Amino acid sequence: VAQFCCNNGRELLSLMQLGAKAGVGFDIAENIIGQARETAQLAHIDNCTFVACNILEIPQQYDGAFDFILFTIGAITWFEDLGPLFQKVAMCLKPGGMMLIHDFHPFMNMLPTPEEDAFDAGRLDKLAYSYFRSEPWIENTGMAYMSKQYTSKTFTSFSHTMASIVNAASAAGLRVFRLNEYDYDVGLTAVYDGKGYPLSFLLLAEKIG
Numbered sequence: 755v756a757q758f759c760c761n762n763g764r765e766l767l768s769l770m771q772l773g774a775k776a777g778v779g780f781d782i783a784e785n786i787i788g789q790a791r792e793t794a795q796l797a798h799i800d801n802c803t804f805v806a807c808n809i810l811e812i813p814q815q816y817d818g819a820f821d822f823i824l825f826t827i828g829a830i831t832w833f834e835d836l837g838p839l840f841q842k843v844a845m846c847l848k849p850g851g852m853m854l855i856h857d858f859h860p861f862m863n864m865l866p867t868p869e870e871d872a873f874d875a876g877r878l879d880k881l882a883y884s885y886f887r888s889e890p891w892i893e894n895t896g897m898a899y900m901s902k903q904y905t906s907k908t909f910t911s912f913s914h915t916m917a918s919i920v921n922a923a924s925a926a927g928l929r930v931f932r933l934n935e936y937d938y939d940v941g942l943t944a945v946y947d948g949k950g951y952p953l954s955f956l957l958l959a960e961k962i963g
Contacts, residue, residue, distance in 0.1 A: 756780065756820045756846060758809050758839075759829035763790025763802070766824070770802045777802040778816070780809055810838055816846050823847060825855045827941045831911040834890070836922035844926045847961040853928055854959075855919070858942070859935060859952040863887060863913045867943055878949055887913045919957065928959035 757766040760779030767790075770777050779802070781787050787806040794802050807813070823843050833839045843853050866872035866882040874880050891911045920930050933955065938947045940954040947953065 755822045755824065756816070757824045757826070758843070759825065759832065760787075760790065760804065762786055763793055763804055765826055766790075767794055767797060767799055767802060769824075770799050771797075775801065778820075779804045780807060780812055782806065782808050809833075810842055812842060812846060818846070818848050820846050821848055821851050823851070823853045825853070825857065827857055828911075830855065830857060830914065830919070831891075834912045836914060836918060837925060840922050840926035840928060844928055844961055849961055849963050851961045852958060853923070853961075855955075855957040856940070857955060858940065859955045860885065860914060860916050860919070861952045862939070862942070862946075865946060865951070868945055875945070878946060885915060916955070923957070923959045927962050929962050930957060930959045932956070932958040 755766065755769055755774045755777040757763075757777070757779045760766050760781045763779050766777050766779045779787075779790055781790075781804070784806040787804045790804040794800075794804070805812075823846060830836060830839065840853075847853065864881045864883050864885050866874075866880070868875075870882070872880070872882040891913070892908060893911070894908045916933075920933070923930055934957075935952040936954045936956075937949070937951060938944070938953055
């Protein structure tokens with residue numbers, strides 16, 4: 755098992771505890787990878803390693819190495835072009851290997867969050883942004899999953915439509931055979947949960963050949 759953009763490794767380490775044979779987590783942030791290694795040591799998990807590197811520059815030694823590659827919440831948003839990302843996935847998977855993405859639904863990019871001026875609690879049907887937004891998102895108030903705002907370095911992220919996700923996977927030789935959509939958020943806010951919007955999704959694709 756591999757996790758691309760593994761952050762502090764908590765999800766990958768959970769998979770190890772659930773019975774995965776071995777795991778490798780990749781993330782560009784060396785300090786975060788350091789936290790992941792420390793957590794693995796404290797939890798006495800010795801079948802999982804963590805590598806600090808640019809995801810698009812994962813070393814060739816990992817070509818064809820994995821049965822399963824995982825992306826979780828907010829990972830693919832750091833990549834402007836999903837083509838090279840999914841091509842790297844295909845390179846690292848064994849034939850018949852699986853890629854799983856569990857993330858915010860692209861529709862959520864249209865909805866204002868409660869801390870934004872455009873948000874109106876009385877008008878939860880109010881859309882603030884285009885589904886086809888091409889401009890990057892620029893943030894310097896900290897990472898959303900930290901549940902608080904703070905002054906931070908600037909982070910640049912990108913919107914992707916569902917079509918762009920599926921098409922990039924297909925172009926990389928990954929056959930999408932399951933796509934589930936859910937009406938609940940998986941990390942930002944529960945305010946839109948159950949209101950009839952697609953808020954999260956799970957995509958499973960298989961490497962062809």
